[in-house]
Amino acid sequence: MNHIPVMLEEAIAALSLSDGKLLVDCTFGAGGYSREILKSPNVQLLGLDRDPSVKEAADELLQERPGRFAFRQIAFSALEQALQDHGWGKVDGIVLDVGVSSMQIDQGIRGFSFMREGPLDMRMSQSGVSAADVVNQLPEKELSWIFKILGEEKRSRRAAEAIGARREIKPITSTAQLAELLEQALGPKKGRIHPATKVFQALRIYVNDELGELSRLLLAAERVLSPDGRLVVVAFHSLEDRLVKNFLRLRSEAPSLGSRHTPVTEVSVFQPSFDLQQRKVLMPSASEVAENPRSRSARLRWASRTKAPAMPVVPVFPQMADITQLEARS
Numbered sequence: 001m002n003h004i005p006v007m008l009e010e011a012i013a014a015l016s017l018s019d020g021k022l023l024v025d026c027t028f029g030a031g032g033y034s035r036e037i038l039k040s041p042n043v044q045l046l047g048l049d050r051d052p053s054v055k056e057a058a059d060e061l062l063q064e065r066p067g068r069f070a071f072r073q074i075a076f077s078a079l080e081q082a083l084q085d086h087g088w089g090k091v092d093g094i095v096l097d098v099g100v101s102s103m104q105i106d107q108g109i110r111g112f113s114f115m116r117e118g119p120l121d122m123r124m125s126q127s128g129v130s131a132a133d134v135v136n137q138l139p140e141k142e143l144s145w146i147f148k149i150l151g152e153e154k155r156s157r158r159a160a161e162a163i164g165a166r167r168e169i170k171p172i173t174s175t176a177q178l179a180e181l182l183e184q185a186l187g188p189k190k191g192r193i194h195p196a197t198k199v200f201q202a203l204r205i206y207v208n209d210e211l212g213e214l215s216r217l218l219l220a221a222e223r224v225l226s227p228d229g230r231l232v233v234v235a236f237h238s239l240e241d242r243l244v245k246n247f248l249r250l251r252s253e254a255p256s257l258g259s260r261h262t263p264v265t266e267v268s269v270f271q272p273s274f275d276l277q278q279r280k281v282l283m284p285s286a287s288e289v290a291e292n293p294r295s296r297s298a299r300l301r302w303a304s305r306t307k308a309p310a311m312p313v314v315p316v317f318p319q320m321a322d323i324t325q326l327e328a329r330s
């Protein structure tokens with residue numbers, strides 16, 4: 001498989017592997033992280049991925065490491081369910097390398113890239129609502145909001161209006177149709193950035209509920225990690241990285257007890273559930289970026305779980321337009 005694992009050395013070091021540990025690789029992909037983790041003797045690993053096309057790579061690893069590796073095709077927000085089904089309770093390490101794999105991007109048929117002709121799909125799980133369903137069914141106002149928030153596209157309204165006008169004539173069904181339409185609406189390519197870049201990114205994040213998935217995973221990780229267990233996250237997008245950064249910051253700072261006159265409320269007795277030993281974000285080395293340019297936007301953050309109970313759940317991301325209101329047609 002054609003995917004070079006990103007920040008592999010740093011991710012493995014942060015996991016602090018040793019004998020007898022139970023690990024979860026939440027984004028199996030081509031198995032780059034999993035394969036490296038299993039080089040450490042006597043660790044057990046559960047690999048998760050929602051993309052059915054990674055099964056072949058998972059089966060290979062199952063043959064190579066019988067009894068030490070298992071794979072489950074599932075969204076990582078269902079981590080607790082996956083652990084329960086596997087007969088595990090607490091675990092010692094959770095690693096995520098969020099985003100799309102090179103296999104997903106490079107295959108036109110998956111519809112992730114404006115540079116490759118294909119159906120407007122973008123579904124990692126290959127099921128449910130596709131990018132074409134979103135583009136052809138959501139009201140223009142919601143499309144504009146998605147492009148603005150998830151793509152940080154300044155001309156979000158113009159893009160949404162162009163889509164609205166075109167779909168009245170004919171549904172938009174391919175990556176090339178959408179890319180061309182956006183180029184007409186937003187102007188030609190400036191430098192290396194294609195005008196469709198941000199809209200495609202926004203659609204991908206929305207279709208796969210990437211921020212919702214990550215939020216739920218962070219909360220689940222807090223509940224299932226053993227004391228001193230490691231949470232290691234590699235993110236490629238600033239919205240995802242910010243989510244991880246804010247979560248770990250919130251969970252690693254003891255709330256102030258206030259003055260001695262402040263009543264001791266429930267909140268004031270919570271203890272930090274994570275220890276942010278590595279405060280500064282890690283980035284790929286210059287040599288890694290030179291060898292693998294796709295690694296350039298990677299950001300790695302990690303923290304270790306304390307003994308304190310999980311903190312109460314507060315919403316970490318605002319409500320998105322509800323994808324379940326759409327009908328899966330393609």
Ligand SMILES: C[S@@+](CC[C@H](N)C(=O)[O-])C[C@H]1O[C@@H](n2cnc3c(N)ncnc32)[C@H](O)[C@@H]1O
Pocket residue numbers: 003004005006026027028029030031032033034048049050051054074075076077097098099100101102124213214
């Ligand atoms: C960047 S790749 C991981 C590559 C992997 N670390 C390797 O070295 O081969 C990300 C993978 O995570 C999967 N993925 C992304 N979001 C997911 C989610 N919410 N649940 C399960 N799998 C997810 C994608 O399908 C993709 O295969």
